[in-house]
Amino acid sequence: MSAALQSDSPVKASILSLSELLASLGSALKGSSNSFALLLVDVADLPTLQARLGFERSAVLLESMATHFALALGARGTVFRFGEGRFAILISAIRNRGHAVLAAEKITRAAEEAMNDAGIIVAPDINIGIALYPLQAADAETLLRKAQLAGAAVRKRHSRMHVFDDSCSSQILKPWELGDAYARALRSGELQVFYQPKLRISDGRVVGVEALMRWLKDDQPVATPDEFIPLAEETGLIQDTTWFVLSNSLQQAATWKDLSVAVNITPGMLHHRDFLEMMLSAVSTWSVKRGALTLEITEGALIADFAQATERLAKLRELGVHISIDDFGTGYSSLSYFKKIPADELKIDKSFVMRMLEDQSDQRLVETIINLARQFALEVVAEGVETQQALDMLAGMGCHFAQGYFFAPALHKDRLRAWLHGKYGQT
Ligand code: C2E
Numbered sequence: 001m002s003a004a005l006q007s008d009s010p011v012k013a014s015i016l017s018l019s020e021l022l023a024s025l026g027s028a029l030k031g032s033s034n035s036f037a038l039l040l041v042d043v044a045d046l047p048t049l050q051a052r053l054g055f056e057r058s059a060v061l062l063e064s065m066a067t068h069f070a071l072a073l074g075a076r077g078t079v080f081r082f083g084e085g086r087f088a089i090l091i092s093a094i095r096n097r098g099h100a101v102l103a104a105e106k107i108t109r110a111a112e113e114a115m116n117d118a119g120i121i122v123a124p125d126i127n128i129g130i131a132l133y134p135l136q137a138a139d140a141e142t143l144l145r146k147a148q149l150a151g152a153a154v155r156k157r158h159s160r161m162h163v164f165d166d167s168c169s170s171q172i173l174k175p176w177e178l179g180d181a182y183a184r185a186l187r188s189g190e191l192q193v194f195y196q197p198k199l200r201i202s203d204g205r206v207v208g209v210e211a212l213m214r215w216l217k218d219d220q221p222v223a224t225p226d227e228f229i230p231l232a233e234e235t236g237l238i239q240d241t242t243w244f245v246l247s248n249s250l251q252q253a254a255t256w257k258d259l260s261v262a263v264n265i266t267p268g269m270l271h272h273r274d275f276l277e278m279m280l281s282a283v284s285t286w287s288v289k290r291g292a293l294t295l296e297i298t299e300g301a302l303i304a305d306f307a308q309a310t311e312r313l314a315k316l317r318e319l320g321v322h323i324s325i326d327d328f329g330t331g332y333s334s335l336s337y338f339k340k341i342p343a344d345e346l347k348i349d350k351s352f353v354m355r356m357l358e359d360q361s362d363q364r365l366v367e368t369i370i371n372l373a374r375q376f377a378l379e380v381v382a383e384g385v386e387t388q389q390a391l392d393m394l395a396g397m398g399c400h401f402a403q404g405y406f407f408a409p410a411l412h413k414d415r416l417r418a419w420l421h422g423k424y425g426q427t
C-alpha cells in the first residue's frame with residue numbers, strides 16, 4: 001500500500017511519523033466546520049505484550065486493534081497508527097467532553113475485542129488522552145499537544161482516560177518549569193542553608209544544628225523543601241544539591257565552636273554511584289573531626305538496598321561520620337533489619353512528638369523508641385518539640401536531645417549566631 005493517507009479507508013495502515021501525522025490531522029481539520037475529538041491511544045505495556053506473544057503476533061494484534069477501532073466508530077472515525085503501539089483517532093461530530101468519553105469507552109471495548117480475537121483474555125492495558133477541536137485547540141499541533149498532555153495525566157493518575165483540562169498543564173508542565181527554575185536557583189544563590197539548633201535536654205546546651213535548605217526570593221519562600229527536594233531527585237540535581245548543603249554547612253561549622261552539623265541525605269543520594277566519593281571528599285576538604293558531621297537518613301532509604309546502604313554507612317562511620325535514622329517510626333523496617341543498621345542516633349519523627357501530649361498511643365510510641373535507643377546504646381533526638389510540656393515529658397522519658405520551634409526554627413547563619421549569643425552566650 002502506498003502512503004498512509006488513502007482517503008477512502010478509515011484505517012491508515014502504515015505507521016506515521018510525527019510530521020506525517022500532523023500533516024494528516026491538519027488536512028482533516030482544514031476547512032471543516034465540524035467539531036472533532038482527538039484520542040491518543042497508548043498500548044501501555046507493549047514490551048510485555050511482545051514478550052508474551054512474540055513480535056509477529058503482537059504486530060498482528062495491533063493491526064487488528066486499528067481495524068476494530070475503525071469498525072466501532074464507523075464513518076465518523078479515522079484511525080492513524082502513530083509510533084509503535086500508539087494510535088491517533090480523529091472522530092468527527094464530538095461536541096463535548098461527555099461525547100468524547102463515550103467514544104473512548106467504545107475504543108476500550110474494541111481493544112478488548114481485538115485481544116479476545118487473538119485469544120487473550122486479560123483486558124488490554126491501554127490509556128487514552130483526549131483533546132477537543134475547536135473547543136480546546138485551533139490547529140492540529142495544539143490539538144495533538146493537548147491530547148498528549150491529557151495522556152501524560154492519565155499515566156500519572158493511573159486512570160484509563162482523560163479529557164484535557166487546565167489541571168493537565170499544571171500537573172505535567174509545572175514540575176518541569178519548577179525543575180528549570182530550581183536548576184537556575186542552585187546556581188544563582190537563591191538557595192540557602194538554614195540551621196536549626198539541637199539541644200541536650202539534661203543541661204539545655206546547644207550541641208549541634210541540622211542543615212535545612214531554603215529557597216528564597218526577596219526573602220519570600222519560592223517553594224518548600226518538601227516540594228523541591230523530590231524535584232532535585234527527579235531531575236538529577238540531587239548530587240549538586242547535597243554538595244551545596246555539605247560544603248556550605250561544613251564551611252560554616254568551622255566557624256562555630258563545638259557544634260556538630262547534621263545533613264539530610266535522600267534515598268537517591270545514598271544509593272548514587274558517587275555518594276561515597278563525595279562524602280570522603282567532603283570529610284577531607286573540610287578536615288571534619290570525628291563526630292562533627294551527622295548524616296540523617298530515613299528508614300526507607302536504607303531498605304531500598306539494605307546491603308549497599310549498610311556497607312556504605314559502615315565505611316563512613318569508620319571515618320567518624322555519625323549516622324542518624326531520621327523520621328524514625330514512620331518507616332516499615334522490621335526489628336531484624338533495625339539491629340543491623342550501622343547507626344549512632346535515632347530521630348523520633350515530629351508527628352509523634354507533636355501529638356504525644358494529646359494522644360496516649362503516640363506517647364507510648366515515643367517512650368518505646370527512647371527505650372529501644374537505650375537498649376541499643378543509641379542516642380535519641382526528638383524533633384518537633386513545640387512546648388515546655390513536650391520538653392518536660394521527653395526529659396521524664398530519658399530522651400537525650402531535642403529540636404523544635406520551642407527553641408528555634410531553622411535560622412540563617414547570622415541569626416543563628418545572634419540567637420546563640422543572646423540566649424546562651426554560646427557561639
Ligand atoms: P526533616 O529532615 O524531617 O526536617 C525537619 C522538618 O521539620 C523541617 O522542615 C523543620 O523546619 C521542621 N520542624 C522543625 N521543628 C519543628 C517543629 O517544632 N514543628 C514543626 N511543625 N516543624 C518543625 P523543612 O525545613 O520544611 O524540611 C522538610 C523536609 O525536607 C526535611 O524533613 C527533609 O526531609 C527535607 N529537607 C530539608 N532540607 C534538606 C536538605 O538540605 N537536603 C535534603 N536531602 N533534604 C532536606
Ligand code: CA
Pocket residue numbers: 210264296326
Ligand atoms: Ca532531618
Ligand code: CA
Pocket residue numbers: 326327347349350383
Ligand atoms: Ca525528621
